[in-house]
Amino acid sequence: MGKYNIAVLPGDGIGPEVIEQAIKVIEAVGEKYNHSFELKEGLLGGCAIDSTGEPFPKETLELCKSSDAVLLGAVGGPKWDNLPGDKRPEAGLLGIRGALGLYANLRPAVIYQALKGASPLRSDIVKDGIDIMVVRELTGGMYFGERGRVQTENMGQAAFDTEKYSEFEIERIARLAFETAMKRNKKLMSVDKANVLESSRLWREVVIRVSKDYPEVELNHMYVDNAAMQLVRNPAQFDVIVTSNMFGDILSDEASMITGSIGMLPSASLGEGSLGLYEPIHGSAPDIAGQDKANPIATILSVAMMMKYSFGLGEVSDAIENAVISVLDMGYRTADIASADTANVVGTKEMGRLIISKLK
Numbered sequence: 001m002g003k004y005n006i007a008v009l010p011g012d013g014i015g016p017e018v019i020e021q022a023i024k025v026i027e028a029v030g031e032k033y034n035h036s037f038e039l040k041e042g043l044l045g046g047c048a049i050d051s052t053g054e055p056f057p058k059e060t061l062e063l064c065k066s067s068d069a070v071l072l073g074a075v076g077g078p079k080w081d082n083l084p085g086d087k088r089p090e091a092g093l094l095g096i097r098g099a100l101g102l103y104a105n106l107r108p109a110v111i112y113q114a115l116k117g118a119s120p121l122r123s124d125i126v127k128d129g130i131d132i133m134v135v136r137e138l139t140g141g142m143y144f145g146e147r148g149r150v151q152t153e154n155m156g157q158a159a160f161d162t163e164k165y166s167e168f169e170i171e172r173i174a175r176l177a178f179e180t181a182m183k184r185n186k187k188l189m190s191v192d193k194a195n196v197l198e199s200s201r202l203w204r205e206v207v208i209r210v211s212k213d214y215p216e217v218e219l220n221h222m223y224v225d226n227a228a229m230q231l232v233r234n235p236a237q238f239d240v241i242v243t244s245n246m247f248g249d250i251l252s253d254e255a256s257m258i259t260g261s262i263g264m265l266p267s268a269s270l271g272e273g274s275l276g277l278y279e280p281i282h283g284s285a286p287d288i289a290g291q292d293k294a295n296p297i298a299t300i301l302s303v304a305m306m307m308k309y310s311f312g313l314g315e316v317s318d319a320i321e322n323a324v325i326s327v328l329d330m331g332y333r334t335a336d337i338a339s340a341d342t343a344n345v346v347g348t349k350e351m352g353r354l355i356i357s358k359l360k
């Protein structure tokens with residue numbers, strides 16, 4: 001029997017709704033597999049601003065540091081959209097990723113058999129399955145580069161954000177991507193904009209250098225605009241994609257839709273230390289918040305990733321994923337993955353309940 005401390009940060013909008021179901025999943029697998037999961041809740045994002053004035057309070061950092069893993073819902077919403085950049089909920093999210101040194105964000109886009117009809121892509125494009133791992137650099141690039149505003153002489157204000165990557169940052173994410181590819185189909189696509197950006201030219205140089213240590217992995221390079229197009233033209237060509245913070249953000253939302261919905265994609269953020277953070281790739285979805293409409297599967301699959309990557313509980317991880325697959329095979333759908341002929345459209349709570357009853 002294992003004992004694990006998990007920091008839970010529900011956040012804003014649909015965050016608390018999807019986290020509620022994920023917590024029930026953790027409790028169910030704890031009981032079934034005889035592990036003790038101790039959950040402690042903390043504040044991050046808009047809810048933290050409302051009660052402490054800060055998007056990422058010190059207590060939350062301490063809670064995370066004293067935990068074995070972090071589970072996060074989503075942050076942000078219209079209520080906080082007019083705050084200065086460094087006071088917004090999203091600054092809290094960047095703050096926690098930075099403070100915990102979580103430089104690698106793994107975003108698996110897998111299309112489940114039962115959801116092939118939910119993909120907006122033609123059936124002949126998705127028929128052989130899609131299984132892509134996006135490895136997104138998470139603590140560098142434009143998200144963390146220098147930004148600001150300056151007054152120009154005769155063109156009003158100007159604003160700038162800087163894309164900057166060091167060899168060190170590129171090398172460590174590249175290594176992690178090659179290691180990931182070694183455990184999969186040994187194909188790595190590095191996505192950049194080396195035809196324009198100097199940071200991308202350094203990116204490519206370093207990735208090629210690292211590739212010498214992984215002769216078994218087939219390395220290719222693609223410009224990001226082409227990659228965005230190829231993801232919908234022929235997504236099956238991709239195994240592992242490694243890319244910068246900004247490009248990874250955009251391409252993973254695109255990849256998620258191929259699988260049926262952004263409500264399906266989990267993620268794991270990992271760093272040098274042993275602490276990992278797990279969150280769905282979607283946001284707080286203010287348009288459906290509070291309506292029991294959100295798909296909780298991305299968050300539940302994030303728990304599955306936590307079991308595997310942080311706790312080494314592969315069996316528990318597989319059980320969670322299999323429970324999700326069974327419920328989808330039975331025909332249950334939240335609205336985002338339903339089609340016109342779906343008979344069993346369920347809400348957030350019912351989807352959670354179905355998955356948990358399969359798990360038990």
Ligand code: NAD
Nearest residue numbers: 074075076077263281282283284285286287288294295336
């Ligand atoms: P979003 O991902 O919140 O929503 C985009 C669209 O997808 C919406 O129509 C929404 O209803 C739908 N959607 C998202 N998750 C869903 C789910 N689980 N089930 C069903 N439908 C789902 O992106 P946005 O609208 O661009 O951003 C809203 C807020 O969330 C912003 O404040 C943004 O900064 C924040 N955000 C936070 C995170 C995060 O916390 N990791 C990620 C992305 C966006």
Ligand code: IPM
Nearest residue numbers: 076090093094249281282283
């Ligand atoms: C994500 C989100 C965040 C990001 C925002 C909310 C800062 O879009 O987790 O994908 O861009 O990383």
Ligand code: MN
Nearest residue numbers: 249250253281
């Ligand atoms: Mn995003």
